[in-house]
Amino acid sequence: MLAIGTLSRRTGTKVQTIRYYEEIGLMNEAGRTAGGQRRYDEKDLDRLAFIRHSRQLGFSLDSIRELLDLADNPAQSCSEADSIARRQLGQVEQRIKRLQALKKELRRMVAECDGDSVAECKVLEVLRDHSECLTEHNEIGA
Amino acid sequence: MLAIGTLSRRTGTKVQTIRYYEEIGLMNEAGRTAGGQRRYDEKDLDRLAFIRHSRQLGFSLDSIRELLDLADNPAQSCSEADSIARRQLGQVEQRIKRLQALKKELRRMVAECDGDSVAECKVLEVLRDHSECLTEHNEIGA
DNA sequence: CTTGAACCTCTATCAGCTGTAGCTTGTATC
DNA sequence: GATACAAGCTACAGCTGATAGAGGTTCAAG
Secondary structure (H helix, E strand, O other): OEOHHHHHHHHOOOHHHHHHHHHOOOOOOOEEOOOOOEEEOHHHHHHHHHHHHHHHOOOOHHHHHHHHHHHHOOOOEOHHHHHHHHHHHHHHHHHHHHHHHHHHHHHHHHHHOOOOEHHHOHHHHHHHOHHHOOOOOOOOOO | OEOHHHHHHHHOOOHHHHHHHHHOOOOOOOEEOOOOOEEEOHHHHHHHHHHHHHHHOOOOHHHHHHHHHHHHOOOOEOHHHHHHHHHHHHHHHHHHHHHHHHHHHHHHHHHHOOOOEHHHOHHHHHHHOHHHOOOOOOOOOO
16 A cells, blocks of 8 residues: 555656645546545546556646546457547647757847847847747747 | 827737737837827837837747837847847747657657557557657657 | 717636646555 | 654646637727
8 A cells, every 4th residue: 555655756757746736637536545645546546647648658647537538448449549649749749840940040149149238139129020020930829 | 190090010919919018018108199099100110010020030028028018128239139139039049949858759650550459549649658658758848 | 069980997707728726535654 | 652754635726828708889981
């Protein structure tokens, strides 16, 4: 029987985060001691590790919920898990593209600025005027 | 004298967002009509455009606050604006690196999965076991 | 003068946690 | 069995950066 702190250490998840996952129904309600403390078994540990690893790979909690449902029913076809992963891959690729456009603008901004007074600062000038930009870059709604 | 909706249309910022920027002190408190509606001038429009463009380039509202302060005092050296932009560039580069590691893992995951039953789904297997990963990827705290 | 689009304030909501306050429990040591 | 204290508990506020909705008021065109 594992205490919440042990789960926390073994998975690198904060104690509050584990309680939060229980609250939103990602983790099952943990069993309790007579005094009311949560106790876990190896299955709980595995589930939490799955969640954390998925988060590290950028999956949303909603996607993780779907993936866990799939993992709980081993008889189904895995094509759904596959498509969740593909969707995630697509999103990551989109974000990379957007960030690369940003990077380009930022580099140009920084490179052209020669450290004179604010009045002729290239950085501020570019920020003031979007038409100075070469690319479409938009991090809002990323 | 411009109404809030005009500012909204001219900068592509939602009306609520403009009010929010006023609330958190990014935009100055707008003048009001006798009936209490906000009215703006061209300077306000420029300021909002600056904020929006900075957001599109991924700057945080705190960074934008600093940049606006600098832009308001044209006599200073621009080295501070420069370093804010460099910091932002560094963060963008970090995020790109992290996302590329993610992308690599996701591609491998998806490529190796051949659509059989969930029981032998490669996607789910990788999620279960981080040791199957080739790279360090961590999107948490990005 | 009437209409109705656009404005107002206030409050709640989203993801995904994180932190704090104030209290209780479990366990190791004596 | 007593004691100390780390680790647990609940409940709630706060973070970023907005966005949505309810319910009411104002402005400007016709």
